[in-house]
Amino acid sequence: EPEVTQTPSHQVTQMGQEVILRCVPISNHLYFYWYRQILGQKVEFLVSFYNNEISEKSEIFDDQFSVERPDGSNFTLKIRSTKLEDSAMYFCASRDDREVQGYTFGSGTRLTVV
Amino acid sequence: EDQVTQSPEALRLQEGESSSLNCSYTVSGLRGLFWYRQDPGKGPEFLFTLYSAGEEKEKERLKATLTKKESFLHITAPKPEDSATYLCAGNNYGQNFVFGPGTRLSVLP
Numbered sequence: 001e002p003e004v005t006q007t008p009s010h011q012v013t014q015m016g017q018e019v020i021l022r023c024v025p026i027s028n029h030l031y032f033y034w035y036r037q038i039l040g041q042k043v044e045f046l047v048s049f050y051n052n053e054i055s056e057k058s059e060i061f062d063d064q065f066s067v068e069r070p071d072g073s074n075f076t077l078k079i080r081s082t083k084l085e086d087s088a089m090y091f092c093a094s095r096d097d098r099e100v101q102g103y104t105f106g107s108g109t110r111l112t113v114v
Numbered sequence: 115e116d117q118v119t120q121s122p123e124a125l126r127l128q129e130g131e132s133s134s135l136n137c138s139y140t141v142s143g144l145r146g147l148f149w150y151r152q153d154p155g156k157g158p159e160f161l162f163t164l165y166s167a168g169e170e171k172e173k174e175r176l177k178a179t180l181t182k183k184e185s186f187l188h189i190t191a192p193k194p195e196d197s198a199t200y201l202c203a204g205n206n207y208g209q210n211f212v213f214g215p216g217t218r219l220s221v222l223p
Contacts (some may be wrong), residue, residue, distance in 0.1 A: 016171075042159065043201065044211040054211060089172070091157045103211075105150075105157035 002026040004106035006092050012112045013082055021077045021109045025036030029104075032075045033093040034067065036060070037108075043091065049075065082113045116141045118214035126220045127192055135187040135217045137202030147185050149178050150201040152216065158201055160175050161187075192221045 005024040013019050025032050034046040036098075045095055047057045049067055064086075066078045089108040118139045127133055139147060145163050150158035162171040164180035170180045175196065177188040187200055199218050203211040 035211070042215050043203075043211070045212070048210055058210075075215045089155075093157075103148075103160060105159070106156070107157050110155070 002104070004092055004094055004104050006109050007089075008109060009107070010110045010112070012114060015084060016081050018078065018080050019082055019111060020095045021079075021090050021092075021111070023075045023077070023094075023106060024073055025075055025092065025094030026096075026104055027073070029094035029096050031055075031095045032067075033095075033096075033103075034071070034077050035087045035091045035093065035105075037091065038085075038088040046077075046090075049096035076094055079111075082111075084113050087111055115117075116204065117211045118212050120202050120204055120214040120217050122217060123215070124218040124220070125193055126222065127189075129161075129193055129223050130191045130219055132188070132192070133188070133191045135202075135219070137185040137187070137214055138183060139185070139202070139204045139212075139214075141204030141206050141212055143206050144204050146205045147180055148203045148205060148211065149176075149185070150188055150203060152199045152201055158203075162199075185215055189219070192219075194221045194223050197221045 007022045032049040035043050037043045045058050047061045068076050079109045092106045093109045095103045121136045132220050147165045149161040152158045162178040167182045169180050176191050179186045199216040201216045202214040
């Protein structure tokens with residue numbers, strides 16, 4: 001069964017450093033998403049991406065964050081100048097152009113900012 | 115503001131003891147009400163989508179139902195492998211998910 005692959009599975013970074021979280025969506029999917037889940041809290045929407053541009057973003061997704069699809073397969077989330085409160089699980093998701101039931105989530109990257 | 119709440123927060127059942135999880139939602143332009151299963155350290159895994167009041171979906175020991183303001187996930191004769199966090203999510207006009215906090219289900223042998 002096709003999967004959304006995320007790397008690394010766990011990243012530890014110093015406060016103030018930049019991190020890049022990587023995702024390989026399912027190959028024929030056209031819509032890409034990032035969500036995050038702070039430990040013990042809800043899964044929260046960050047950003048959606050379609051046709052090489054951001055289609056929607058939440059209040060969380062401020063200037064500290066950026067997304068990119070640098071080639072035909074990868075989808076990245078960059079966090080500049082990380083803060084302690086950025087520590088969370090970050091989930092990538094993708095779907096095809098059918099209805100939203102085609103959503104598939106990756107297993108996540110656990111980001112720990114120290 | 116779009117909101118999804120779930121109850122109970124945690125539920126412990128004996129194997130074979132049936133129960134229901136509740137999801138209440140206020141999501142403008144709701145396109146679908148989703149149920150996901152999440153195991154520790156993993157991403158949400160799709161279970162069901164419900165689109166209109168009165169709709170029901172079933173999969174093995176799980177059945178999801180939808181009213182205009184609530185959805186229920188019924189678990190019949192659960193097994194220990196059903197232990198997980200069950201997430202309810204409304205998919206809104208922006209085609210993004212508004213997740214509830216989840217119900218942590220533990221099924222004891």
